[in-house]
Each structure stands twice: as structure tokens, then as C-alpha cells.
Amino acid sequence: MDIFGFSIQPGERLCRYIKVGELACFSDIRIPLLVARGKTAGPTLWLTGAVHGDELNGLWAMRRFFWDLDLEKLRGILVMTPLLNPLAFLAGNKVSQVDYLDMDQQFPGNPRGLYSERIPYIVFSELKQKADYVIDFHTLGHPYSATPYTVSKIVAGASEETIAKAFAMARVFGVYPNCRVDVASAKGELPGTTSGALDILCMQHNIPCFMAEMGGGGRWDDEAINIAYRGIKNVMLYLKMLDGEYQQPGRQLIITxxxxxxxxxxxxxxxxxxxxxxxxxxxxxxxxxxxxxxxxxxxxxxxxxxxxxxxxxxxxxxxxxxxxxxxxxxxxxxxxxxx
Ligand SMILES: [Zn+2]
CATH class of the missing domain: 2.40.50.100 (RNA polymerase II/Efflux pump adaptor protein, barrel-sandwich hybrid domain)
Known part of the structure; x- marks a missing residue:
């Protein structure tokens, strides 16, 4: 098993930077990669975060979860790319100041394109081959406060099974409000829902994916971080990547x-x-x-x-x-x- 060219053995953790570009001041642009491989075989769950640079709560939940994880109990592989947009992260903003593009509208990316097109190309080329399931972490932008919620989409070209699995994963994540967006009829509802979004591309490749929207941007929200942590764990129990029964969610709000x-x-x-x-x-x-x-x-x-x-x-x-x-x-x- 290798990921981005780094080999990982059963029972190992791997932490590396992936070079995704270069700055004019001769520094590399890098994104962090964290991988945990269980001793027994199982699916690969891939978590992504901060494709919008000011959306931080998910990446802290990932960091905590990664180091708490007992590899003896893990079945399969957990991959994390918690910071997809380092220049927007540096700017404390949703988009970078080099091209002002919404990176979550650029998937599957372009290896000869702008900054915000190159990273989606590098990450998605690997993700589409290796991931069985994806959770994409967001928050609302930094001017807003929000209650944690999920978004799962009905995407043309995705199988019924993929759509049902993504919806079930979103619900098992465990928050009360869950948006269910039919992409065909939601045009114009929100920017970014109709093309080039990571979750839509995953669904089109029949990789069940949902977005976990964890509170407000630009600051730590510990309640949202704790909810994200428990959500990751419950989805992994549901996918049988961890031993034990997943917790069935209570009554939930499905927003259409x-x-x-x-x-x-x-x-x-x-x-x-x-x-x-x-x-x-x-x-x-x-x-x-x-x-x-x-x-x-x-x-x-x-x-x-x-x-x-x-x-x-x-x-x-x-x-x-x-x-x-x-x-x-x-x-x-x-x-x-x-x-
Ligand atoms: Zn976002």
C-alpha cells in the first residue's frame, strides 16, 4: 500500500508533507498528510478539510482523532488531508489571494492551471484511486456562527447505492440538521453546489461522500470540534472500521x-x-x-x-x-x- 508515493505497513502511522507548488520567495507550498493503517484489512476512509482556508474546526477534530486512534482496533486505512488550501489558510480567508478562486469549485483540477486548480488535481488524482468513503469538513465563513450540520447530495451519474450510503453516513455522523441537496434542482441555491465540488466529484466516481459543516469559521468552536470527533468515530463504527456498535442517531431534521x-x-x-x-x-x-x-x-x-x-x-x-x-x-x- 502506498499513498502519494509513501509506503505504509499494517499497524503504522505516517505523517508527511506533500509538495503542491512553489512560491516566488523559493519556498515550497506543502499540505500535511496523515495516514493510519490498521493491522487488519478494511476500507479506506479519507477525511479532507480547509479547502476553504478559514474553516478550521474539522482539522482540529482530525488531529485529535488521529492521535487518539488505537491502531490495534482499526480495520482498514484512515487518510487525512486536513488542510487543502494553505495559501487561503495563511490569509485567514475562504479563498487565496493568488487567484481568488473557490477551490471547492475546481475539482477535479488541472495540473497546468492556477494555484487553486493544481491542488485539487494532485489530491483528487490520488483520492479517486484510494478512497472508499470521504468526509469533507467545512464550516460557514468567518463572519458567521452556525449549528453543526451535514450536507449530502443527490448527484446525476452516482449509483442509487452511493447516494443512499452517503446519506446514511451523513446521518450516522449524528447531528440534528442534515441537508439533502438534489443537485439537479438546487442550481443557484448556493454557490458551489453545481460543479467542481469535491463531494460531487466523489459521488460521480461512486465514492460515498458528505460534507460536515462544523460551526463558524476562523476560530475554534470546541463544541463543534467535539461533535466532529464523535461523528468521525461513529461513521467508522458504522463502516465496521472499528469494533463495536455504532450509535443510532435520534430523530433528525432533513432539510431539502x-x-x-x-x-x-x-x-x-x-x-x-x-x-x-x-x-x-x-x-x-x-x-x-x-x-x-x-x-x-x-x-x-x-x-x-x-x-x-x-x-x-x-x-x-x-x-x-x-x-x-x-x-x-x-x-x-x-x-x-x-x-
Ligand atoms: Zn467551506
Whole structure:
């Protein structure tokens, strides 16, 4: 078994940097790789993080999980590429300042392309050959707070089995809100859902994949980190990569339509709601103020589930105030997951 050309034996851990480019100041651009191989054979679960450079909680959960893992109990291989976008990470931003491209819209990448196209090419070329399952860690951007949630997609070209497995993995991850996005009908719902996203490319290669969205960006959120840690473990129990029974999730919210609510004014926002709550039609979501006026009251036009809210109070017209679910159903485990 080798990964990115590094060989790894049963019962070993491997930590290496992969060179993915060079800077004008003659330094290499590198991304970290962590691999743990169990003593017995099994599937390969690949975890990715920080394809958006300010989305940090997943990578700390990975780091903790990797060093806590008992290789005697691991079946198969756990691969982590926790930091896919080092220049955006350096800038503390979603995208890098070399090409301003959303790296999660560039998969499968281009070996002769821009910075944000080359890393997807290097990583995806290896991942598509080696991974049986993928979890892609994100957060909302650094101006937002959010309740942890998952996203699994229905992708044309993926088998029914792949779609069902990705959905089941997302639910076993264990958080209450789970977005289920039909890519064919979700065009324009969110940037990045329709092409070039890592999870969509994985699904098209019949590698079940979901996105774990772990709170807000640009800072540690220990609750989200702990949820991510338990989520990785429960998915591995579910995939029989660890001994023991996985914990069946309780009743979950399956969100099938979502969107952003935006400010129409420029000023200072005070949010009236918290992430992870239901808001009824007509209830106040946020108020935007100038220094002597109330400029705008944003009220829910229909019942919504609040996934994320603005954390950073300075807003211009068009800025996002909240990310909400519009349509959902509650589902018990055993319903619609092929179990
Ligand atoms: Zn992201």
C-alpha cells in the first residue's frame, strides 16, 4: 500500500508533507498528510478539510482523532488531508489571494492551471484511486456562527447505492440538521453546489461522500470540534472500521430547501435569533441600525430553521444575515437509509 508515493505497513502511522507548488520567495507550498493503517484489512476512509482556508474546526477534530486512534482496533486505512488550501489558510480567508478562486469549485483540477486548480488535481488524482468513503469538513465563513450540520447530495451519474450510503453516513455522523441537496434542482441555491465540488466529484466516481459543516469559521468552536470527533468515530463504527456498535442517531431534521437572507440596508446588525432554532413566519430575525435610526427589520416570510447567523455586525446591502432551511421533514433512523 502506498499513498502519494509513501509506503505504509499494517499497524503504522505516517505523517508527511506533500509538495503542491512553489512560491516566488523559493519556498515550497506543502499540505500535511496523515495516514493510519490498521493491522487488519478494511476500507479506506479519507477525511479532507480547509479547502476553504478559514474553516478550521474539522482539522482540529482530525488531529485529535488521529492521535487518539488505537491502531490495534482499526480495520482498514484512515487518510487525512486536513488542510487543502494553505495559501487561503495563511490569509485567514475562504479563498487565496493568488487567484481568488473557490477551490471547492475546481475539482477535479488541472495540473497546468492556477494555484487553486493544481491542488485539487494532485489530491483528487490520488483520492479517486484510494478512497472508499470521504468526509469533507467545512464550516460557514468567518463572519458567521452556525449549528453543526451535514450536507449530502443527490448527484446525476452516482449509483442509487452511493447516494443512499452517503446519506446514511451523513446521518450516522449524528447531528440534528442534515441537508439533502438534489443537485439537479438546487442550481443557484448556493454557490458551489453545481460543479467542481469535491463531494460531487466523489459521488460521480461512486465514492460515498458528505460534507460536515462544523460551526463558524476562523476560530475554534470546541463544541463543534467535539461533535466532529464523535461523528468521525461513529461513521467508522458504522463502516465496521472499528469494533463495536455504532450509535443510532435520534430523530433528525432533513432539510431539502435552503437559502440566504440578506440585508437590504447598510449599517450595524443585531440578530434576534440563534443558529439551531425554528422561527415562525412573521417573527423578527434581525434589525439593522444606523446611529440614529432603525433602518430595517428583517422578518421571516415563512417558517424557517436557522442554520447560521451573522456574527460580524458590520453589514452592507446584499450581505448575508442568515442561512436558513425552508423545507424539511423530521426522520427517524431506519427510515429512508437502507437499513
Ligand atoms: Zn467551506
Amino acid at each position: 430547501s435552503r437559502g440566504f437572507l440578506r440585508s437590504n440596508s447598510g449599517g450595524l446588525v443585531r440578530m434576534a435569533v440563534n443558529p439551531g432554532t425554528f422561527v415562525k413566519a412573521g417573527e423578527l430575525l434581525a434589525t439593522v441600525y444606523s446611529f440614529w435610526e432603525e433602518l430595517e427589520q428583517l422578518k421571516a416570510e415563512q417558517d424557517v430553521f436557522v442554520i447560521g447567523t451573522r456574527f460580524q455586525p458590520v453589514v452592507s446591502s446584499g450581505d448575508r444575515l442568515a442561512f436558513v432551511g425552508y423545507e424539511w421533514q423530521e426522520m427517524d433512523w431506519g427510515n429512508g437509509n437502507g437499513e
